[in-house]
Amino acid sequence: xPKVTWILKDGKEVAAEVPVGHNLMEVAVAxxxxxxxxxxGGCLSCATCHVYVxxxxxGKTGGPDDMESDMLEITVAERKPTSRLSCQIKSAPELxxxxxxVPYI
Amino acid sequence: xPDPIVIVGAGQAGVALAAKLRALGxxxxxxxxxxxxxxxxxxxxxxxxxxxxxxxxxxLLIRPRDWYAEQNVDLRLEQxxxxxxxxxxxxTFSDGSRLRYSKLALTSGARPRNLPAEIGGTLPGVVxxxxxxxxxxxxxxxxxxxxxxxxxxxxIGLEAAAVTAAKGMQVTVLEAAERILQRVAAAETSAYFxxxxxxxxxxxxxxxxxxxLTAREGRVAGVALKDGTELPADxxxxxxxxxxxxxxxxxxxxxxxNGITVDAQGRSSDPDIFAAGDCxxxxxxxxxxxxxxxxxxxxxxxxxxxxxxxxxxxxNPVPWFWSDQYDVKLQIAGLNRGYDQVVVRPGKRPGSxxxxxxxxxxxxxxxxxxxxxxxxxxxxxxxxxxxxxPAQAADPAVDLKAAIG
Numbered sequence: 001x002p003k004v005t006w007i008l009k010d011g012k013e014v015a016a017e018v019p020v021g022h023n024l025m026e027v028a029v030a031x032x033x034x035x036x037x038x039x040x041g042g043c044l045s046c047a048t049c050h051v052y053v054x055x056x057x058x059g060k061t062g063g064p065d066d067m068e069s070d071m072l073e074i075t076v077a078e079r080k081p082t083s084r085l086s087c088q089i090k091s092a093p094e095l096x097x098x099x100x101x102v103p104y105i
Numbered sequence: 106x107p108d109p110i111v112i113v114g115a116g117q118a119g120v121a122l123a124a125k126l127r128a129l130g131x132x133x134x135x136x137x138x139x140x141x142x143x144x145x146x147x148x149x150x151x152x153x154x155x156x157x158x159x160x161x162x163x164x165l166l167i168r169p170r171d172w173y174a175e176q177n178v179d180l181r182l183e184q185x186x187x188x189x190x191x192x193x194x195x196x197t198f199s200d201g202s203r204l205r206y207s208k209l210a211l212t213s214g215a216r217p218r219n220l221p222a223e224i225g226g227t228l229p230g231v232v233x234x235x236x237x238x239x240x241x242x243x244x245x246x247x248x249x250x251x252x253x254x255x256x257x258x259x260x261i262g263l264e265a266a267a268v269t270a271a272k273g274m275q276v277t278v279l280e281a282a283e284r285i286l287q288r289v290a291a292a293e294t295s296a297y298f299x300x301x302x303x304x305x306x307x308x309x310x311x312x313x314x315x316x317x318l319t320a321r322e323g324r325v326a327g328v329a330l331k332d333g334t335e336l337p338a339d340x341x342x343x344x345x346x347x348x349x350x351x352x353x354x355x356x357x358x359x360x361x362x363n364g365i366t367v368d369a370q371g372r373s374s375d376p377d378i379f380a381a382g383d384c385x386x387x388x389x390x391x392x393x394x395x396x397x398x399x400x401x402x403x404x405x406x407x408x409x410x411x412x413x414x415x416x417x418x419x420x421n422p423v424p425w426f427w428s429d430q431y432d433v434k435l436q437i438a439g440l441n442r443g444y445d446q447v448v449v450r451p452g453k454r455p456g457s458x459x460x461x462x463x464x465x466x467x468x469x470x471x472x473x474x475x476x477x478x479x480x481x482x483x484x485x486x487x488x489x490x491x492x493x494x495p496a497q498a499a500d501p502a503v504d505l506k507a508a509i510g
Contacts, residue, residue, distance in 0.1 A: 022164075030169045039403055041147050044477065045427040045436050046400075066454065067434070070477035073506065074485050 002096040006033045006051070009104055018091035024100065025049035025087035035104040042087035044068060050075040053082040053089075054099035061089050061098070077103035107133055108205045109179075110413060111196065113186050113353070114212035115139025116148070117402035118382030120167045122210050123178045125410035136179045136204070143237055144170055144180060149399060151240040152264040153429050157271065158244075162237070189357040191375045208377045208413045211354055211365055212406060215347035215383040215397060220256065225318030230325035231341045234265060243342070249273035251339040254328050256315060258285030260428045262344030263298060267430035269342075270307045277308040277336055279328070284311050291447040293460045294472045298430065305431055347397060349384045362386060364395040370417035371409030379413055381406040387420065392442070398426050423487045436477065438484035439470030448499035452476035459483070461498040468492040482509045 001017040006028060008014070018027045028036035028049065037048035044067055053061050061084060064072060068088050072079050086100060110126060112119045115137050123137050139145065146165040154160040173180040188197040189209070196204045217233035220226030232243050247253075253269050255262045258280030270276045278285065284295040299309050314331035318341060321327075328336045349364040360366040360374035364386035371379045371387070382402035386395045396405075401424060408420040426437040433456070441462040450459045452475065459479030462470040468491075471483030482505040486493060491510070497503045 026164065030172070032172075032175075039400060040427060041149060041399070043149075043427055043429065044434065045425065045480075047481075067475070067477045070481055073478065074481040 002091050002093060002098065004091070004095070004098045004100065006031075006036070007054075007099060007101045008034060009102060020091050020093065022091050023087050024051075024089045024091065024098075025085070027091075028086060033102060035102055036086060038087060040087075044071055044085065044088065047071045047075045047085060049086040050077060051084055051086045051100040051102055052080055053084050054101060055082055057095070057098050058082045060094055064088065075103075108194065108207040109134035109136045110208050110210070111135075111204060111206035112137045112210045112212055113196070114210075114214055114350070114382070114384070115141070115145045115180065115182070116212060116214050116382065117145070117167060117399050118212035118214070118406040119210070120145045121403040122212060122381060122406035122410045124168075124176065125407040126414065127176050127178070129411065129414055129416070131414055132177075133207075134179065135177070136181060136206075137173070138184050138186065139180070139182050140185045141236060141238070142183055144168075144173070144182065146237060147399075148235070149427075151237065152234045152261055153268060155240055156234075156244060156247075156265070157268045165237070186353060189353050189378075191357055191359070191378060194377065206377075208379070210371075210406075210409055210413065211373075211378065211380040211384060212382050212402070213350035213353065213384045215349050217343065217347050218345045220315075220318070220343055220345070224316070225320060225325065226343070228318055228320050228325040229323060230339065231318060231343060233343050234261060235347070243340070246340050247272060247274065248339070250275065252337040253277070253340045253342065254279060254336055254338040255342045255344060256328075257344035257346070258282075258309065258311065259289065259344055259346065260286070260426075262342065263302065263430055264428060265342045265344060266302060266307050267305070270302070270305050271431065276306070277310060278302065279313050279315060279330075280309070280311045281314055282312070285309060289441075290472055291441065291444065291460055291462065293447055293449050294435075294474075297458065297460075297474055298435075301431060301433055347383065349386070349395060351384055354378075354380065354384075362393070366393075367409075369408075369419045369421070370412035371405055371420065372412055372417075379409040381409045389421070394440075396424055396440075398424060400425050423484060425484060433475055434477075436473045436480035437470065438473075438480055439468075439487045441470035441472075444469060446495055448495045450476075450479060450498055451501045452479065453501070461493075461495065463495055466492075466495075468498070478505060482506065485509055 025038040040046040185199040319327040355361040365380040444462040446463040457476040460472040473480035
């Protein structure tokens with residue numbers, strides 16, 4: 001099962017194995033990763049699951065589609081070149097080892 | 106050890122309240138009581154991806170099953186509270202047992218309105234969608250080509266129509282008002298969805314009064330309209346709104362009027378009892394308000410949790426809602442109550458558009474159809490207390506980012 005690591009702003013790390021096909025917001029919520037909230041349940045309406053994909057991994061996750069890119073306009077933390085809404089990233093074998101940075105404490 | 110904080114109602118609000126108590130450092134016992142068999146789950150997908158089979162039940166869970174023990178939240182399922190004594194700080198359950206609380210939160214949600222039994226509302230084959238048991242009862246009844254009638258052209262009814270039409274059913278939506286979504290949206294938004302459903306083969310009958318449901322062999326078989334028309338119906342889905350679950354509070358003598366009356370911190374007329382979510386009626390922008398949304402359930406519950414621990418904050422939300430129908434995502438920011446002007450803004454993609462609501466020239470809400478940018482900046486404007494002129498909003502050449510920031 002692909003392993004994903006969330007690195008919090010204070011440097012603390014949370015790691016989890018994510019079943020292929022599940023999105024990375026739902027797992028973050030399950031693992032109590034702080035400030036990945038996912039209020040809308042992953043339907044691209046709240047922008048509360050904002051993460052920065054580690055630059056080394058951005059080539060593999062790819063960038064946001066149009067709707068997601070629009071929603072990234074209202075994230076609480078600053079939008080950066082590797083910003084994604086984690087509900088829109090699905091676990092896949094090629095993402096084993098993925099590192100996401102949570103933009104809040 | 107003090108008596109526990111007890112939360113009655115294990116939905117979005119109840120879970121959010123328990124989680125916030127722990128996040129704020131409260132270490133004493135928290136008991137979360139629900140009357141269903143499943144641990145707390147998300148309801149919105151029930152009329153969308155759950156009925157369509159895209160989402161299995163474990164993925165509906167708001168938190169994983171072991172989260173409650175990890176957080177030291179005592180989740181008690183299949184428990185029904187029958188009485189509340191504010192004087193004794195005590196709840197009574199259907200099995201006669203009692204439980205004392207230090208502070209109590211009522212997050213008991215809402216229940217669907219049903220059609221009256223006299224007109225066939227309780228016939229087999231007449232269903233509502235609120236809980237998992239409702240959805241699980243509907244799924245095996247859905248068969249390609251069957252005649253399905255949806256009573257009520259609100260969001261739940263239209264979502265049910267979308268998901269069943271996509272599965273190949275012959276769907277008719279009946280709306281008693283002049284137009285679908287009349288209670289919640291402007292005519293422009295209604296028109297968008299009428300057209301969308303029409304293109305997917307759904308018959309939308311507005312200003313259509315239901316007379317009664319007809320039965321054959323003990324099961325619903327048709328719908329008789331007031332104008333004498335009869336429609337065949339193998340299944341009838343009723344989506345005519347919800348009623349707040351405020352009976353426990355009313356019988357306990359708390360102030361109740363279209364939901365449990367609370368202040369801006371979520372406190373009821375009893376200082377040790379709080380309420381949040383669909384069942385709570387709170388002051389917002391100078392009016393009593395009751396919202397039915399996930400956003401409100403979570404955020405109001407979090408405010409109530411803070412108030413229970415003596416750190417109250419004023420709950421002053423920008424409400425938001427969503428609905429998914431076919432390939433259209435509707436996102437709503439704000440509340441259009443009392444609007445006196447509406448403008449339509451074409452989106453940058455085919456089929457995308459937004460409807461901007463004004464009251465006395467001030468922006469109060471946006472409906473965005475496949476137009477997340479309009480939603481995003483509409484919401485941003487409302488949160489910042491900014492407005493954008495109707496002329497600017499209607500002009501697709503105006504850059505929303507530049508106009509709103």
